[in-house]
Amino acid sequence: MTRTLTPHDVDAVPEPTRLATGERGGLPGVRSAADAPPSPDELRDDQVDGLELSARLAKTWGTDKGLIGALSTVDHKIIGRRYIVTAIIFLFLGGLSAVAMRLQLAQPENELIGPDLYNQLFTMHGTTMMFLFGVPIGEAFAVYLVPLMVGTRNIAFPRLNAFSYYVYLFGGAMIWVAFMLNIGPDVGWFAYVPLSGPEFSPGKRADFWAQMITFTEVAGIAVAISVIVTVFKLRAPGMTLDRIPLFVWAELVNSFVIVFALPAVVTASAMLILDRLVGTHFFNPAEGGDALLYQHLFWFFGHPEVYIIFLPATGWVSAIVVTFARRQAFGYIALVLSLIATGFLSFGLWVHHMFTAGLPQLGASFFTASSMLIAIPNGIQIFCWIATLWDGRPIFRTPLLFIIGFFFIFVAGGLSGIMLASVPLDSQVHDTFFVVAHFHYVLIGGNVFPLLAAVYYWFPKFTGRMMSERIGIWHFGLAFIGFNVAFFPMHITGLMGMPRRVYTYLPEMGWGNLNLISTIGAVIFFASFVLFLYNLASSARRGPMAGPNPWDAGTLEWAAASPPLPQNFDRIPVVTNREPLWANRDSLPVVTGLSVDNREQIVSTITHGRADLRESTPEPSIWPFIAAVATAILFIGSMFTPWAVVWGSLPLAVALIGWFWPKMSTEDER
Amino acid sequence: MAAWLSRGAPSAGIYAGPVAWLIDTQFNYAAVPWVCAHQVPLIPLFALVMAALSLFGAFLSWRGYATAAPTPRPDSTGAGRPHRFMALMGIAISLLFMVVILLHGAAGLVFHGCER
Numbered sequence: 001m002t003r004t005l006t007p008h009d010v011d012a013v014p015e016p017t018r019l020a021t022g023e024r025g026g027l028p029g030v031r032s033a034a035d036a037p038p039s040p041d042e043l044r045d046d047q048v049d050g051l052e053l054s055a056r057l058a059k060t061w062g063t064d065k066g067l068i069g070a071l072s073t074v075d076h077k078i079i080g081r082r083y084i085v086t087a088i089i090f091l092f093l094g095g096l097s098a099v100a101m102r103l104q105l106a107q108p109e110n111e112l113i114g115p116d117l118y119n120q121l122f123t124m125h126g127t128t129m130m131f132l133f134g135v136p137i138g139e140a141f142a143v144y145l146v147p148l149m150v151g152t153r154n155i156a157f158p159r160l161n162a163f164s165y166y167v168y169l170f171g172g173a174m175i176w177v178a179f180m181l182n183i184g185p186d187v188g189w190f191a192y193v194p195l196s197g198p199e200f201s202p203g204k205r206a207d208f209w210a211q212m213i214t215f216t217e218v219a220g221i222a223v224a225i226s227v228i229v230t231v232f233k234l235r236a237p238g239m240t241l242d243r244i245p246l247f248v249w250a251e252l253v254n255s256f257v258i259v260f261a262l263p264a265v266v267t268a269s270a271m272l273i274l275d276r277l278v279g280t281h282f283f284n285p286a287e288g289g290d291a292l293l294y295q296h297l298f299w300f301f302g303h304p305e306v307y308i309i310f311l312p313a314t315g316w317v318s319a320i321v322v323t324f325a326r327r328q329a330f331g332y333i334a335l336v337l338s339l340i341a342t343g344f345l346s347f348g349l350w351v352h353h354m355f356t357a358g359l360p361q362l363g364a365s366f367f368t369a370s371s372m373l374i375a376i377p378n379g380i381q382i383f384c385w386i387a388t389l390w391d392g393r394p395i396f397r398t399p400l401l402f403i404i405g406f407f408f409i410f411v412a413g414g415l416s417g418i419m420l421a422s423v424p425l426d427s428q429v430h431d432t433f434f435v436v437a438h439f440h441y442v443l444i445g446g447n448v449f450p451l452l453a454a455v456y457y458w459f460p461k462f463t464g465r466m467m468s469e470r471i472g473i474w475h476f477g478l479a480f481i482g483f484n485v486a487f488f489p490m491h492i493t494g495l496m497g498m499p500r501r502v503y504t505y506l507p508e509m510g511w512g513n514l515n516l517i518s519t520i521g522a523v524i525f526f527a528s529f530v531l532f533l534y535n536l537a538s539s540a541r542r543g544p545m546a547g548p549n550p551w552d553a554g555t556l557e558w559a560a561a562s563p564p565l566p567q568n569f570d571r572i573p574v575v576t577n578r579e580p581l582w583a584n585r586d587s588l589p590v591v592t593g594l595s596v597d598n599r600e601q602i603v604s605t606i607t608h609g610r611a612d613l614r615e616s617t618p619e620p621s622i623w624p625f626i627a628a629v630a631t632a633i634l635f636i637g638s639m640f641t642p643w644a645v646v647w648g649s650l651p652l653a654v655a656l657i658g659w660f661w662p663k664m665s666t667e668d669e670r
Numbered sequence: 671m672a673a674w675l676s677r678g679a680p681s682a683g684i685y686a687g688p689v690a691w692l693i694d695t696q697f698n699y700a701a702v703p704w705v706c707a708h709q710v711p712l713i714p715l716f717a718l719v720m721a722a723l724s725l726f727g728a729f730l731s732w733r734g735y736a737t738a739a740p741t742p743r744p745d746s747t748g749a750g751r752p753h754r755f756m757a758l759m760g761i762a763i764s765l766l767f768m769v770v771i772l773l774h775g776a777a778g779l780v781f782h783g784c785e786r
Binding site for chain 2: 240241242243328332333334336337340341344345347348351358360361362363365366368369370373376377576577578579583607608
């Protein structure tokens with residue numbers, strides 16, 4: 001149920017009424033085409049109502065049927081759904097490679113998997129989890145949810161967003177096809193030189209790794225730009241900076257971290273390809289290069305990467321904790337402060353990955369200081385969430401169970417992280433299973449458990465159906481027990497001296513029992529995911545109908561239908577509170593005056609969220625898909641010959657010209 | 671100038687603190703060989719300057735908070751006044767980064783720069 005804004009609301013939110021009244025805004029004395037009054041011939045959303053309005057908007061914002069229609073879509077929900085499904089498929093592939101490794105390590109001198117395949121497996125596992133799952137899954141949720149949460153109809157730059165998905169898909173498919181052809185990379189997920197250089201890694205294996213980086217980073221940056229612009233410029237009227245949902249803040253900070261971190265690794269991988277393909281010597285000390293430069297470039301990306309994986313999860317946690325605690329977030333300002341501080345500090349920790357590289361201790365100590373102090377904003381977040389639950393009336397449904405699991409696992413990983421920030425301890429346990437245990441506690445605790453919570457929480461919005469609560473509880477139990485049985489013993493095997501990335505070990509080392517326990521835990525953990533998959537599939541077909549707001553949540557995505565219609569909202573909501581649906585339980589105020597027959601959105605001001613302009617957004621187009629194909633041809637070809645960059649740029653140029661060619665459609669006539 | 675200082679800028683601390691810390695980190699890391707060679711306590715001195723810069727950001731944010739218009743009325747969550755929100759954020763971030771910078775400086779008091 002909605003109501004149009006009345007003069008009574010003007011005191012709280014005066015600006016949005018401008019769209020309804022026709023009063024002009026902008027700078028005094030400055031006029032532009034945007035100030036022109038709406039065309040009287042154009043049907044507007046204050047002239048129709050109810051089902052007719054929904055149907056007309058759905059036609060305007062919908063996606064055509066058929067293959068061409070599917071490949072041309074610019075609907076953020078369709079692209080977001082594809083992103084989420086693809087990232088979760090990669091999560092399963094990464095998980096399968098982990099189970100294979102654990103089976104190999106279950107007993108000493110096991111001969112299940114040979115050293116070459118093992119090298120490929122741990123490389124594919126790390127690469128998949130970090131680049132094909134960890135980064136994209138956070139962005140995937142942003143693509144689907146951010147436009148809904150800020151109350152707009154599509155993401156900014158929707159064609160760029162569509163392009164990014166295809167680039168990501170092609171990059172991921174390329175490296176997995178290479179692995180299945182037994183030419184998968186075998187140099188570890190960070191592919192240090194000189195191991196990955198031309199001397200020690202002949203053939204194309206390392207090139208597949210390096211070029212996959214280029215694919216996924218292009219995609220990652222493209223989405224980040226879309227998310228930043230969406231949050232800054234497409235928020236619903238009234239959504240001031242201090243009313244932005246915490247999930248959206250998390251995705252905004254995450255996007256900035258992506259924009260500044262990813263170019264470093266793209267640079268590193270491009271220089272590595274140049275060293276391998278055209279004989280440059282960026283990383284060859286014998287010719288004046290510097291092998292340590294690679295580590296600096298990689299970890300300048302690599303440490304923020306940890307927070308790129310964690311920050312979206314903080315958004316999921318905040319959203320779920322608030323909904324199930326049935327109260328506003330405790331310490332909203334402190335939580336946003338923590339997000340921003342974490343985003344900045346994440347760029348000042350990278351050298352703690354290089355403590356054994358022979359750097360001066362004084363230089364290393366600066367990074368120890370920052371590494372320890374990043375625990376402050378992270379600690380603040382944890383205390384705010386606990387306080388929210390403490391002061392609320394928590395309802396323990398499956399999403400909240402996974403959040404409780406996250407608290408235990410992530411805090412344990414954080415504590416071992418503070419230990420590893422100390423140079424003496426880090427030097428002792430470097431490249432042992434202690435580090436493996438630490439970062440799995442941080443990454444699975446900090447991302448996968450919140451992700452599972454998020455899937456249970458937003459599944460009703462994505463599909464219109466509820467997931468099974470009974471299976472969810474079993475899923476949580478198996479996952480929590482399986483994870484801890486698998487990874488806690490690794491702290492001890494690490495302290496006993498077992499190094500990472502060895503495909504077998506001798507019985508005399510005494511690591512056999514602990515490894516067997518870890519393998520049993522890994523199998524239980526994997527079984528929990530099989531249960532999860534079953535729950536997803538069965539609930540999508542037979543789950544109870546959800547309705548728009550099954551959890552009685554307060555943010556705007558729950559004001560849309562489940563699943564949302566192509567236009568998201570029939571009329572754009574006006575925000576007067578951080579939890580708009582709790583503040584306006586009976587009727588959500590809306591703003592009217594947007595076109596019904598054209599894809600029109602409200603562009604708002606950054607700080608106050610004042611409605612500023614009516615702006616048309618791009619219509620579906622096949623060109624982003626064609627451009628992604630051309631990009632893939634260029635990237636893959638350039639692994640074999642530098643001339644591919646020259647000849648490959650021709651089809652890419654054609655695709656880009658087609659993409660931006662004036663179409664004489666409504667969007668170009670404006 | 672005086673009017674500008676009095677008026678402040680709500681978001682100044684959000685930029686000043688991290689920028690001071692960024693400069694401090696880069697300068698310190700690059701200066702280690704020089705400190706080792708000359709045995710001059712450059713790191714703590716530079717950290718003090720950068721900490722002052724960070725604190726100045728907090729000052730501007732505080733002035734921005736104090737001079738922000740008291741309207742519109744906040745909603746039931748205290749939100750709806752984004753300038754004050756940004757100012758609080760600026761003050762807190764500047765102070766946090768000032769602590770980090772001072773810790774960097776403290777490292778210069780413990781190590782003389784030649785330890786490997």
